[in-house]
Amino acid sequence: xxxxxxxxxxxxxxxxASALVIGQRNPMYSVMFLIVAFAALAGLYIQLDAPxxxxxxxIIYAGxxxxxxxxxxxxxxxxxxxxxxxxxxxPLRRAGIGRFGAMLAGVLILELAYALMKVNGLxxxxxxxxxxxTVSSVREMGKVLFxxxxxxxxxxxxxxxxxxxxAVVLARREGES
Amino acid sequence: xxPLSSYLIVxxxxxxxxxxGVFLRRNLITILLSVEIMLNAVNLTFVAFGRYRGxxxxxxxxxxxxxxxxxxxxxxxxxxxxxxRHRESLNPDAFTSLKW
Numbered sequence: 562x563x564x565x566x567x568x569x570x571x572x573x574x575x576x577x578a579s580a581l582v583i584g585q586r587n588p589m590y591s592v593m594f595l596i597v598a599f600a601a602l603a604g605l606y607i608q609l610d611a612p613x614x615x616x617x618x619x620i621i622y623a624g625x626x627x628x629x630x631x632x633x634x635x636x637x638x639x640x641x642x643x644x645x646x647x648x649x650x651x652p653l654r655r656a657g658i659g660r661f662g663a664m665l666a667g668v669l670i671l672e673l674a675y676a677l678m679k680v681n682g683l684x685x686x687x688x689x690x691x692x693x694x695t696v697s698s699v700r701e702m703g704k705v706l707f708x709x710x711x712x713x714x715x716x717x718x719x720x721x722x723x724x725x726x727x728a729v730v731l732a733r734r735e736g737e738s
Numbered sequence: 739x740x741p742l743s744s745y746l747i748v749x750x751x752x753x754x755x756x757x758x759g760v761f762l763r764r765n766l767i768t769i770l771l772s773v774e775i776m777l778n779a780v781n782l783t784f785v786a787f788g789r790y791r792g793x794x795x796x797x798x799x800x801x802x803x804x805x806x807x808x809x810x811x812x813x814x815x816x817x818x819x820x821x822x823r824h825r826e827s828l829n830p831d832a833f834t835s836l837k838w
Contacts, residue, residue: 572748583759588767609789666758673750686739724809731816
């Protein structure tokens with residue numbers, strides 16, 4: 562069962578790396594662990610017969626977005642958390658409250674898993690429904706993207722334009738014309 | 739073969755980790771990273787369901803989510819730079835001027 566082993570390996574890497582992302586004090590290490598998590602998720606996409614999504618995941622997420630994050634972390638010289646005295650004595654800093662929050666997250670996981678177990682029909686194996694060539698075909702994907710989802714595609718271009726202008730306006734130093 | 743519920747549970751765990759990060763971390767950059775984890779968890783759900791149904795719609799929605807994530811990262815990081823310029827801090831508790 563090589564694919565089952567691969568699935569559990571990749572899922573384990575993704576979950577552990579994501580947990581380490583929020584377990585780090587230094588944002589630099591958080592970004593690095595998030596890149597590991599994204600790489601593992603790309604492996605899961607390949608297993609789901611979505612190689613194009615996997616490549617886009619690596620190029621867009623691990624390549625573009627994470628480099629942007631790294632750039633900002635380095636630019637701001639990434640102050641560690643808990644620097645100031647008033648922050649260390651903040652009510653949310655107390656250990657009991659942190660543990661309560663972690664417990665709530667655990668309850669959320671258990672609840673979601675329980676709900677998923679209760680839904681009928683989810684036990685069927687993924688990948689036994691259709692032949693993999695239709696799903697993994699980039700040609701098929703392009704056809705659907707530019708016909709059925711053409712409006713969403715165009716709306717996305719407007720979104721990117723707005724984000725670009727917004728980023729420039731927000732990051733500009735005040736007082737400059 | 740791996741059942742669909744396995745993928746959904748992995749996705750749920752990742753989403754819960756992202757939620758916990760948003761609530762527990764006190765660093766704006768780490769909070770944005772947690773939001774990225776949540777978006778990726780949802781992406782995994784879309785791709786898994788798309789494969790389950792045997793069509794490409796799930797993967798296409800994933801591309802739109804990636805675009806939104808890129809836009810969100812650009813605007814969010816610009817906001818963080820602007821905020822850091824004002825207070826020299828990345829702690830969300832330093833920005834409570836509007837708090838009553």
